[in-house]
Amino acid sequence: MxxxxxxxxxxxxxxxxxxxxxxxxxxxxxxxxxxxxxxxxxxxxxxxxxxxxxxxxxxxxxxxxxKTTRPHEHIICEHCGKLSDLPAFNLKDYIEKQTGVEILGYDLNLRYVCDDCKKIEA
Amino acid sequence: MxxxxxxxxxxxxxxxxxxxxxxxxxxxxxxxxxxxxxxxxxxxxxxxxxxxxxxxxxxxxxxxxxKTTRPHEHIICEHCGKLSDLPAFNLKDYIEKQTGVEILGYDLNLRYVCDDCKKIEA
DNA sequence: TTAAGAATAGGAATTATTCCTAATTGTGAG
DNA sequence: CTCACAATTAGGAATAATTCCTATTCTTAA
CATH class of the missing domain: 1.10.10.10 (Winged helix-like DNA-binding domain superfamily/Winged helix DNA-binding domain)
Incomplete structure (x- = not known):
């Protein structure tokens, strides 16, 4: 270091x-x-x-x-590109059950339109 | 076109x-x-x-x-980088219920070690 | 058939990132 | 403490991925 x-x-x-x-x-x-x-x-x-x-x-x-390495999700505004955190959904067990594969980790990125951009669009 | x-x-x-x-x-x-x-x-x-x-x-x-735009998931081998398709998990409703946000779509990328690489590692 | 608009080819430019090498820094044995 | 060694950095060149620019080539509608 x-x-x-x-x-x-x-x-x-x-x-x-x-x-x-x-x-x-x-x-x-x-x-x-x-x-x-x-x-x-x-x-x-x-x-x-x-x-x-x-x-x-x-x-x-x-x-x-x-900075956060513990699992959590990301949500990104399709309009302005703002990237925010969401709490983890803990999908690992569900995914492993669905796929039968040992999952080392996953990245889930959600797309939406943030409130600010919704106002502008409206 | x-x-x-x-x-x-x-x-x-x-x-x-x-x-x-x-x-x-x-x-x-x-x-x-x-x-x-x-x-x-x-x-x-x-x-x-x-x-x-x-x-x-x-x-x-x-x-x-x-080529596939209909929802499905991707799984990538951390060892060799091979990228494969998986059927869709249809998480949209679940995510919207969890977040209370209208989700336009999402990308879920799973990480694992493929069978070929597992053999090599072993 | 021709003018206008849209898309392409070709290549330069930009962006994001990696690599190279000499100089610097940190570390441990003496 | 101090020298030597290893690891890391600074600085900048090089590369990779992608975008942009401009002249040229379609395409289409009148």
Missing amino acids: TKQRQLILDIIRSSTDHMTAEEIFFEAKQIQSSIAVGTVYRNLGLMAEAEEIKRLSMPNAPDRFD | TKQRQLILDIIRSSTDHMTAEEIFFEAKQIQSSIAVGTVYRNLGLMAEAEEIKRLSMPNAPDRFD
Whole structure:
């Protein structure tokens, strides 16, 4: 756990939303201006691999990183792209029963239109 | 529906697995050598938008395209990356009841280790 | 048949990410 | 403490995936 990795982790943990690598890089730069973008990507990849954080991949968007590794769901507004958390549905047992396969984990991404966008549309 | 778009759609529909844009481009080129990579990406994006096909985004992998737009689930081997289809679990009603939110759709990606990789690991 | 609009080819540009190498930092044996 | 070694970083080049631009080529309706 180097200084840089700790800094990146702190930024993710103190953010309320799900940041992109680029956003994390710019915040990190505010604190340690010498930090390199490669360092950010490498540490994000390593921490995601080690399951200290979670990488989120969505269509038509760069990856985002989630401080929460315990299971929970994500819901994304199709209109503005806002990404929010939902409590876990705990589908693992249900899925394993349905499929007969040992599931290591799953990603469930729900699509909706958020209240703000609904107002605008109406 | 131009000749090129039809060609791209035919390639996707006749494939058994989920192809990347690059794979689709190379197959298309066998048939129409003048086709441009931009044409493939543009038409894939348009068809995904129009829900004629479905775009799949996974961590650490380029997007893939699925001929099947009717709901079904995807399961990916964490070891070799093989991506397979599963029948739909029809979680929409359950999710809407849990969340109280109108869900437009969802993507559920399951992670497991496929039989081939299990053998190798053992 | 021709003008207008839409889509393509070709390639440059952009975005997101990874890789390379020299320099720096942290660590443990002496 | 300090030297040497290993690991990590900074900086930037390189790559991968995708989008964008513009001139050209269809297509279609009048």
